[in-house]
């Protein structure tokens with residue numbers, strides 16, 4: 001069932017989204033050579049709590065930390081820990097969820113640590129732009145497949161591949177709601193988008209093949225070929241004239 005949100009639900013989602021965006025502003029400054037992913041988690045956990053929200057991922061299906069930190073060939077769901085020390089040249093995908101008054105905001109971005117290679121920067125830039133290409137198609141009356149096909153076309157045109165095993169999703173009073181929002185597919189297919197739907201669009205783009213594996217910790221998803229991966233996600237509201245980003249500072 002797809003839940004169409006009321007005005008007051010959307011207000012709560014915007015408040016949650018702002019907290020997520022503000023957490024990114026803090027972490028963006030903290031991502032430096034020498035910092036551990038556990039330190040990033042602690043900064044985020046403290047800020048989300050101080051903001052009157054709850055970290056959406058903590059204890060979600062047993063997930064042990066507040067945010068996800070996925071370095072280099074890690075795609076998503078990397079678990080912050082004291083042994084992962086960032087070094088210049090790394091890229092790190094950070095995924096943050098905050099729940100405010102019962103409503104979630106969910107967003108992810110990939111950052112370079114210190115000076116990174118041109119190729120790593122290009123992967124980050126294409127991943128971010130693939131999201132924006134996708135949401136150009138995210139207006140009321142279009143279909144989920146219009147978003148999916150736009151993301152896929154842009155990523156593949158630029159020589160990258162789209163992760164198939166994980167997809168975007170509806171978001172609201174639950175972190176993951178219907179519908180699924182794949183980053184690959186066929187325009188004109190899938191669920192019809194309606195004003196008041198709230199979805200998380202989240203391309204995960206690989207430098208090499210789209211195949212991924214899950215590590216024995218049960219969470220960390222890595223590229224099968226060991227090449228780099230980047231992630232970019234916002235929670236968005238479908239409206240009559242396009243869509244609105246919910247996970248932004250205002």
Ligand code: MF3
Pocket residue numbers: 056057058060061063068077095096097106107200202
């Ligand atoms: N942002 C992730 C997603 O979009 C959620 C992380 S899953 C968790 O699905 F289990 F770590 F919470």
Ligand code: CO
Pocket residue numbers: 106107168169200202233
């Ligand atoms: Co998500």
